[in-house]
């Protein structure tokens with residue numbers, strides 16, 4: 001079970017599994033060194049990246065994230081404007097201040113290895129960090145898995161988590177939508193109320209509504225920055241940011257076209273996704289690659305339906321977190337494990353269900369919207385061109401946001417009994433992900449990733 005504030009965490013782009021997770025892992029490794037009183041003996045650090053972290057880590061900024069984490073930085077507090085100066089300093093001085101206290105020699109090109117064909121058994125996103133003393137003596141070696149959405153597990157924790165049952169000390173434990181529905185009906189609560197009561201157990205935030213509104217504010221700001229930021233995205237694909245010019249066009253437009261609203265939704269998604277691609281501050285929702293879908297749906301609601309206050313933010317984020325928890329527990333939100341259906345597909349499903357809740361939909365309508373949101377992403381592969389979170393990711397967020405709004409509208413107007421439950425579509429997504437060839441799971445070895453670079 002996950003807190004709303006685990007699912008929606010503030011981080012930096014471009015990837016939750018390849019940037020946020022590795023940064024947290026590297027920081028955690030330094031904490032182990034401190035705890036074991038080994039820090040002062042460290043002479044060198046080596047980090048090996050396996051699986052998808054190895055094959056697309058360069059484009060996703062994984063090496064940068066590892067360096068920042070080793071320096072003691074965390075994605076939620078680090079100012080992304082400082083990334084370049086920090087990294088430049090390390091490269092120029094060939095030195096790194098470990099855990100912000102202990103200087104060691106560090107040459108990124110030697111210290112970080114991107115394995116193109118090696119994997120570790122626990123997960124498609126794996127990394128091993130070693131700290132060495134004089135004479136190459138290994139002081140500490142730890143393996144971490146970045147399991148999607150910025151969540152990390154050390155290898156000894158992975159097996160424990162896989163066999164864990166839902167925590168019965170939670171006020172309202174559930175591990176399927178069917179159980180969640182049953183709990184809501186039995187206790188006469190809606191999903192948002194039930195999840196809010198569960199938040200007391202996690203004790204992450206005292207005022208849940210206020211904290212949810214804060215998340216919305218971070219998302220809104222990421223969209224606003226994306227609307228203004230000019231120029232090209234980093235990484236070498238020479239992709240021009242599209243949001244500022246589109247914003248200008250739409251702002252001058254008198255809303256004469258019946259589909260103008262759709263253009264605005266696209267704009268909001270492009271703005272947030274371009275900010276993510278540029279390594280800016282975004283909210284993981286449920287991943288960074290998919291961090292444009294939910295802000296776009298919320299900006300749409302805020303502009304065209306009703307301003308988002310604390311109550312609405314709570315309804316939205318609590319409902320979306322309940323849906324995300326089910327994907328995370330019963331399937332995956334990692335593109336390296338199940339393809340993009342687990343990232344943009346899950347974001348669409350969360351947004352569709354949560355928008356339906358904000359629109360006053362009942363339990364059945366929320367479930368139906370979330371199910372439609374995923375049903376039409378089943379089988380969607382992950383093939384980022386150049387290993388960057390840009391093509392197809394940025395436009396894909398816009399498509400996901402539009403689908404979410406459409407799914408919600410279909411569910412709210414439905415006068416039929418849906419044939420497919422949310423639990424079934426989650427199970428289908430996982431099975432489809434298992435059947436998907438590895439080259440379509442965030443390796444940049446298949447699909448658009450190979451055809452575009454050949455052009």
Ligand code: SF4
Nearest residue numbers: 289335340343382393
């Ligand atoms: S294609 Fe989808 S899953 Fe893959 S990096 Fe892009 S957004 Fe993430």
